[in-house]
Amino acid sequence: MQSLAGMLVLGAGGGEGLLVGDMLFQLVMFIVLLVLLRIFAWTPLMNVMKEREDHIANEIDTAEKNRQDAERMSQEAQEELKKTRQEAHQIIEEARKTAKEQEQEILNSARAEGDRIKESAREEIEAEKDKAIQALQDHVATLSVQIASKVIEKELSEQDQEQLINEYIKELGEER
Template sequence: MQSFTGFTHVYAALGGLHVGDMLMQLFFFIVLILLVRKFAWGPLIGVMQKREEYVAGEIEAAEQSRAEAEKSREEAAEQLKQTKQEATQIIEDARNAGTKQEKDIVASARQEADRIKESAQEEIENEKEKAIQTLQDKVASLSVQIATKVIEKEISEQDQEELINEYIKEVGEER
C-alpha cells in the first residue's frame, strides 16, 4: 500500500501533485462541463444563432433597401432627363412658333402698309385729277368772263394785266 500512497503523493515534498485531488477535480470539471453544456451552452448558442439570423436579416433588408433606393434613384434620374428633354422641346417649339408669328405679323403689317400706301396714292391721284378738273373749269369760266369783259370794253394792256392778276387772285381764294 505504501507504493499506492507513494504514487498518490508524487513529489509531495516539493509541493508536488496529489493524484487523488486531480482525479476528483477532473471528475467535477467534466460534470461542470456537462452541466454548462446542457443548461448554459445550448441556450447561449440558441441566442447567438437568433442574433446571427437577426443580423443577417437586417443586412439582407438593408441590401434590398439599398437596391430599391438605387433603382428609385435611377428612375428619378431618367424621369428628370425626360422632363428636361420635354421642357427643351417645349421651349424650342415656343421659340419656333414665336418666330413664325413674328414673320406673319411683319408680313401682314407690310401688306397693310402697301395697301394703305396704294390707297393713299390713288386718293392723291383722284384729288389731283379733281383739282385739275376744277382748275380747268375755273380757267374756262374765267376765260369766258375775261372774254366777256374784253368784249364789253376794250382794255388796255394795263387793264388786261389787272384782270389777269384779279383772276389769279380769285383762283387762289377758291383753293
C-alpha cells in the same frame, strides 16, 4: 480518515499509490459536468449565437436591399429629373419658335396693312388730284369764256388787256 481535499488530489494519500476508484469517480463527475454544461450552457449559448448570427445576416440583407432600393430610386429620380429638364427645354424651344412665328405674322400683317394704307392714300390723293384738275379746268374754261365775253364787249387796248388779265389772275388767286 483522510480529508476530502486529500482524496481529490491524485496521489495524495499516505503513499498508497493511485486511487483508481477516485479517478473514475472524478472522471464520471467531469463527464456529468460536461453533459450538464452542454445541456444547460453550451446549447443555449450556441442557439443565442446562431440567432444573433441569423439576426445580423438578416440585418445585412435588409440593409443591402434598402441600399439597392435607394440606388434604384435615386437613379429613377435622376432619370425623371433629366426627362423633366428635357421636356422643359422642349417647351421653351417650342415657345420661342411660336413667338418667332407670331412675330413674323405680326410683322407681315403690319406690312400688309401699311401697304394697304399707302395704296389707299395714293388712290385718294390721285382722286383728289383728278378732282382738282377737273375743277381747275372748269374754272379756266369759265374764266376764258368770261375774258372772251369782255373782250367782245369792248375792244381793248393793249394796256387794258394787260390790266384785265392781271385782274383775272388776281381774282383766280383769291378764289383759291
